[in-house]
Amino acid sequence: MAGIKILLLSITVAFSAYYFFSTETVTPGSVHGKRILVTGSSTGIGEQIAYEFAQMGAHVMLTARRETHLQKVAEKCRKLGALSAHYVVSDMANLTSAQHVIQVTNEKLGGLDYLILNHVGGSGSFGTFQGDMDVVKSSMTVNFLSYVQLTSSALHALKESHGSIVVMSSMSGRVGAPFTTSYCAAKFALEGFYSSLRREFSIWKNNVSVTVAVLGYIDTENAVKKVGDKLTMKPSPKEDCAKQVVKAAILRQPEVFYPFWSIKPVMLVKDWAPILIGNLLDRFYIVENLK
Ligand SMILES: NC(=O)c1ccc[n+]([C@@H]2O[C@H](COP(=O)([O-])OP(=O)(O)OC[C@H]3O[C@@H](n4cnc5c(N)ncnc54)[C@H](OP(=O)(O)O)[C@@H]3O)[C@@H](O)[C@H]2O)c1
Numbered sequence: 001m002a003g004i005k006i007l008l009l010s011i012t013v014a015f016s017a018y019y020f021f022s023t024e025t026v027t028p029g030s031v032h033g034k035r036i037l038v039t040g041s042s043t044g045i046g047e048q049i050a051y052e053f054a055q056m057g058a059h060v061m062l063t064a065r066r067e068t069h070l071q072k073v074a075e076k077c078r079k080l081g082a083l084s085a086h087y088v089v090s091d092m093a094n095l096t097s098a099q100h101v102i103q104v105t106n107e108k109l110g111g112l113d114y115l116i117l118n119h120v121g122g123s124g125s126f127g128t129f130q131g132d133m134d135v136v137k138s139s140m141t142v143n144f145l146s147y148v149q150l151t152s153s154a155l156h157a158l159k160e161s162h163g164s165i166v167v168m169s170s171m172s173g174r175v176g177a178p179f180t181t182s183y184c185a186a187k188f189a190l191e192g193f194y195s196s197l198r199r200e201f202s203i204w205k206n207n208v209s210v211t212v213a214v215l216g217y218i219d220t221e222n223a224v225k226k227v228g229d230k231l232t233m234k235p236s237p238k239e240d241c242a243k244q245v246v247k248a249a250i251l252r253q254p255e256v257f258y259p260f261w262s263i264k265p266v267m268l269v270k271d272w273a274p275i276l277i278g279n280l281l282d283r284f285y286i287v288e289n290l291k
């Protein structure tokens with residue numbers, strides 16, 4: 001009996017907490033004049049995140065490989081209300097270049113308040129693991145090591161500003177998903193690194209927040225091109241995704257799940273019933289379109 005009462009009490013507390021946090025609102029004023037770096041901001045979710053911050057009057061620094069895209073995004077950021085919008089071209093396969101991005105950010109913005117780690121790349125494609133080590137190394141460098149390099153180089157500035165780190169993860173960072181071995185590996189590595197770092201910040205009272213975004217399938221051009229014909233799932237809008245991630249970052253929440261009702265229940269059940277969850281998720285793949 002006591003057990004059931006404690007369980008019910010916990011559930012009530014959990015739901016009240018969720019209600020409280022989800023209705024917490026963001027005042028745009030809290031971002032005005034803040035300095036933001038968004039990686040992988042030439043397109044997709046990163047581009048949308050840059051626009052969200054621009055609208056609230058932030059200083060925005062963009063980075064990716066394609067200069068013409070970055071130019072256009074920077075221009076739109078200024079139109080939307082960014083106090084300034086710069087970009088620096090960089091290939092995250094090159095960790096020295098990642099270091100350089102932080103150098104340029106410090107020079108142009110005089111510090112950093114939000115480090116948004118969002119880029120995704122590497123030589124891997126969506127498909128069966130064929131034993132190719134170069135694909136694994138490429139994914140671990142672009143999708144994991146460069147994130148850590150950027151964090152390492154920005155650490156001093158973030159401690160100084162009581163800033164925030166946002167890490168874009170995926171359901172594939174918490175549950176093994178087929179046909180994405182190298183991507184999954186990098187996302188799991190990110191989850192490990194940043195959950196550990198968050199504890200250290202807490203213990204040493206470094207006022208730097210770490211927000212991990214656990215995302216489902218989002219309708220970016222690249223994602224739809226890659227998996228559109230291989231998944232039966234419907235993608236969620238990148239604009240709304242960016243809004244929810246930015247809100248969680250401003251509120252300094254440790255985690256955000258988007259779309260919430262497709263991801264959160266899976267997260268709650270997966271440790272109790274891993275085989276059930278695995279089999280359930282396998283049904284979303286159109287294996288005829290995969291080799
Ligand atoms: N879309 C989804 O369904 C989904 C689901 C779960 C999680 N996520 C996560 O959400 C984040 C954004 O995803 P997205 O769909 O918006 O990605 P996307 O549209 O493919 O954009 C990727 C960005 O990364 C940049 N990039 C790629 N390779 C790079 C490299 N070697 N060096 C530097 N920049 C590079 C790209 O720009 P350039 O090509 O110009 O370099 C682009 O700006 C990623 O972390 C992804 O894992 C996405």
Ligand SMILES: *[C@@H]1O[C@H](CO)[C@@H](O)[C@H](O)[C@H]1NC(C)=O
Pocket residue numbers: 094095096097100
């Ligand atoms: C890596 O980036 C650095 C700094 O931007 C640059 O000097 C170097 O030539 C790059 N290395 C490669 C292999 O492209």
Ligand SMILES: *[C@@H]1O[C@H](CO)[C@@H](O)[C@H](O)[C@H]1NC(C)=O
Pocket residue numbers: 161162163207
């Ligand atoms: C931590 O940083 C946030 C954002 O800069 C600030 O609002 C908060 O007051 C800080 N907390 C402490 C204990 O310094």
